[in-house]
Every structure is written in structure tokens, then in C-alpha cells.
Amino acid sequence: MLKTLIIGASGYTGAELAKILTKHPNFELCGLYVSANSLDKDKPISEIYPQLKHLVDLSLQALPDDLHSLAKTADCVFLATAHEVSHQLAPIFLANQCKVFDLSGAYRVDQAEFYTKYYGFAHQYPDLLAKAVYGLAEWNEAQIKQSDLIAVAGCYPTVSQLCLKPLIINDLLDEEQLPVINAVSGVSGAGRKASLTSSFCEVSLNPYGVFNHRHQPEIATHLGREIIFTPHLGNFKRGILATITAKLKADVTVEQVQSAFVQAYQDKPLVRLYEQGFPSIKAVEFTPYCDIAFAVQDQHIIIVGAEDNLLKGAAAQAVQCANIRYGFDPVLGLI
Ligand SMILES: NC(=O)C1=CN([C@@H]2O[C@H](COP(=O)(O)OP(=O)(O)OC[C@H]3O[C@@H](n4cnc5c(N)ncnc54)[C@H](OP(=O)(O)O)[C@@H]3O)[C@@H](O)[C@H]2O)C=CC1
Numbered sequence: 654m655l656k657t658l659i660i661g662a663s664g665y666t667g668a669e670l671a672k673i674l675t676k677h678p679n680f681e682l683c684g685l686y687v688s689a690n691s692l693d694k695d696k697p698i699s700e701i702y703p704q705l706k707h708l709v710d711l712s713l714q715a716l717p718d719d720l721h722s723l724a725k726t727a728d729c730v731f732l733a734t735a736h737e738v739s740h741q742l743a744p745i746f747l748a749n750q751c752k753v754f755d756l757s758g759a760y761r762v763d764q765a766e767f768y769t770k771y772y773g774f775a776h777q778y779p780d781l782l783a784k785a786v787y788g789l790a791e792w793n794e795a796q797i798k799q800s801d802l803i804a805v806a807g808c809y810p811t812v813s814q815l816c817l818k819p820l821i822i823n824d825l826l827d828e829e830q831l832p833v834i835n836a837v838s839g840v841s842g843a844g845r846k847a848s849l850t851s852s853f854c855e856v857s858l859n860p861y862g863v864f865n866h867r868h869q870p871e872i873a874t875h876l877g878r879e880i881i882f883t884p885h886l887g888n889f890k891r892g893i894l895a896t897i898t899a900k901l902k903a904d905v906t907v908e909q910v911q912s913a914f915v916q917a918y919q920d921k922p923l924v925r926l927y928e929q930g931f932p933s934i935k936a937v938e939f940t941p942y943c944d945i946a947f948a949v950q951d952q953h954i955i956i957v958g959a960e961d962n963l964l965k966g967a968a969a970q971a972v973q974c975a976n977i978r979y980g981f982d983p984v985l986g987l988i
């Protein structure tokens with residue numbers, strides 16, 4: 654059993670991790686941590702999430718001052734913390750031979766200036782940025798197996814890239830027209846802490862981050878292709894639905910498109926391709942899947958993808974990456 658810690662365990666993705674890892678046959682959950690001054694320290698996690706009662710009753714502990722000693726007790730740590738917090742924690746755990754699965758954006762893009770521009774802090778660890786592997790599980794298995802620092806892909810970037818990668822690697826898209834990604838996320842995407850924009854009476858359906866959301870460069874960097882990305886906040890709790898419009902090269906057939914998706918995902922059980930109909934939030938919420946369907950008319954293609962932002966978009970994909978890293982079946986403990 655691998656001794657495992659979760660930091661940020663009282664948050665939405667941290668609680669999902671706690672649930673998955675408790676049931677996982679190969680990870681032993683040894684500690685759930687929150688910040689040193691957290692209002693939730695010393696509470697059983699099931700006091701905050703009653704659905705975890707009798708499933709996970711470990712208490713949330715305040716992160717100690719001596720992080721090096723904590724790191725030495727574990728084989729791996731899942732960082733379900735804000736970007737700036739993960740940025741500081743990852744090097745400490747890595748220095749103590751503890752593998753790091755980071756759910757934040759702190760190590761996803763190997764360009765220090767990207768962090769100043771989009772995250773508002775100066776990245777201090779360019780050596781680790783260079784070593785980190787991007788945790789888009791279906792596409793980066795070989796690299797994930799080799800790395801001790803996995804930067805789990807973001808929620809919108811996961812569904813967007815799973816929809817576009819098969820078309821790009823098979824060179825089916827017209828390069829003159831940028832793929833346009835319109836995606837709607839449930840409010841849990843913003844995390845558990847209170848804020849006006851995510852409060853019940855404020856949320857309806859609106860775009861945000863237009864032309865400047867940090868996931869636009871994350872997606873473009875890892876696709877190797879510019880895209881237009883507009884996120885929207887919807888009035889539901891969890892799930893992301895992405896509708897992507899792109900242009901195919903002249904003479905590309907529906908059969909070629911179909912074959913590209915089948916080839917990419919036929920042995921990837923967490924991506925479900927539809928033969929008819931389109932994905933919905935309802936089909937994927939509380940599941941580790943990303944569902945994908947497409948339609949073609951002339952040179953136009955519309956691809957629709959859906960996932961649970963807290964699972965395939967975060968915690969489930971983090972465990973999928975950990976399974977890959979340790980040589981287990983990628984879906985172990987997930988389905
Ligand atoms: N929500 C989502 O859909 C997705 C989130 N992510 C990423 O995952 C990470 C976690 O997100 P989410 O679960 O939504 O966040 P939440 O805001 O729900 O939870 C954050 C957690 O971190 C803890 N925390 C805050 N400050 C510190 C600190 N200094 N040291 C240790 N723990 C701390 C909080 O507890 P306390 O404040 O009480 O200490 C809480 O447990 C973020 O980086 C986010 O970008 C990625 C993909 C999807």
C-alpha cells in the first residue's frame with residue numbers, strides 16, 4: 654500500500670480524492686490536511702461532507718510547520734490546493750522523494766512568464782517546471798510513467814483537448830480557421846470558498862474571462878495550436894459541457910473523423926464515444942468519464958464533450974495519473 658496524503662482535503666476536489674483513495678486497493682490514506690489556520694482543522698471530513706460518513710472519517714489536520722518531516726512519511730501526495738500554494742508545496746515533497754500529483758495549474762505550462770501574466774505570481778522553480786509532466790492521462794501515459802511531478806490537466810482543458818486532439822494529430826483540421834470552444838461549467842469549478850460571483854442568487858448563465866482566461870494558453874500550448882476559448886458559468890453544481898466548432902480540411906470524410914476518434918479512444922475506457930445523440934451534464938456527473946460526440950456538415954464539424962469537472966476534470970484524472978505512474982490499471986479504483 655502506498656502511503657498517501659491529501660493537502661486541501663476540505664475543498665471540493667480534495668473531498669472527491671478522499672472518497673476515491675479510501676476505496677482504492679493500492680493507496681492508503683494517511684493524512685488529510687488543510688491550512689495551518691483553517692477553520693476546519695481537527696474536524697472529521699465527514700462533518701463537512703456528511704455523504705462521507707462511515708466512508709471517510711479521518712480528521713482534517715492543520716499543515717505542520719515542518720513539512721519536510723511530513724513529506725518523509727509518505728510515498729505520494731495529492732495537492733488539491735490553490736496554484737500559489739501548490740507552487741510552494743511541490744518542491745518540498747519532491748525533495749523528500751514523495752511523488753506529487755498536483756491538481757492546480759502551478760506546473761502545467763513550462764513558461765515562467767505565463768505565470769506572471771495569467772496567475773499573478775512569479776514562478777520560482779523553472780527546473781521543476783521543466784521536469785513536470787502534463788497529466789492529460791489518455792495522451793501522456795509514457796511521460797507520466799517517468800515523472801515524479803504530475804501537473805494534472807485543468808478542467809476545461811481536459812474536455813477541450815480530448816475533443817480536439819484526435820483531429821489535430823491526424824491533421825484533419827483546416828489551419829486557417831481557429832477551433833472555437835464554448836464551454837459551460839457548474840459552480841463547483843470555482844471551489845468551495847464563498848464569493849459573490851458564485852453565490853446562489855448571483856449565478857445565472859454568463860460568459861467570463863473572454864479572451865483572457867488562463868485555460869486558453871494552457872489548451873493552446875498543449876495542443877500546439879491556437880484556439881478561441883470562452884468559458885461560461887452555469888447555474889448547476891457540477892459538470893462541464895463544451896461545444897467546439899472547427900473547420901475540416903477540404904475532402905476530409907466523416908469516416909476519417911470517426912476513425913480518428915475510435916483509434917484514439919478504443920482502448921481508453923474513461924472516454925466514451927457516442928454513436929448517436931450528444932453528451933450532457935446528466936450523463937457524466939458523479940462519474941470519471943469524458944463523453945464525446947461529433948457532427949459533420951460540409952467542411953464544418955461540431956464536437957461536444959462533457960465531463961464532471963471535479964472528477965475527470967480533477968480528482969479522478971489525478972488518480973488515473975497516479976495509477977499510470979505506479980504501473981496499475983489506469984482505471985483502478987475509478988470504475
Ligand atoms: N474545482 C474544480 O472544478 C477544479 C479545481 N482544480 C484545481 O484544484 C485545486 C483545488 O481546487 P478546489 O478543490 O476547487 O478548491 P477549494 O477552494 O474547494 O479547496 C481548497 C482547499 O485548500 C485548502 N487550503 C487553502 N490554503 C491552504 C494552504 N495554505 N495550505 C494547505 N491547504 C490550504 C482549503 O482549506 P482551508 O482554506 O480551510 O485551509 C481547502 O481544503 C485548485 O488549484 C484548482 O484550480 C482543478 C480542476 C478542477
Ligand SMILES: CC(=O)N[C@@H](CCC(=O)OP(=O)(O)O)C(=O)O
Nearest residue numbers: 756757758807808838839842843
Ligand atoms: C467555474 C469556475 O470558476 N471555474 C474555474 C476553473 C476551474 C479551476 O479550478 O481551474 P483549473 O482547472 O485550472 O485548476 C475558473 O474559471 O477559474
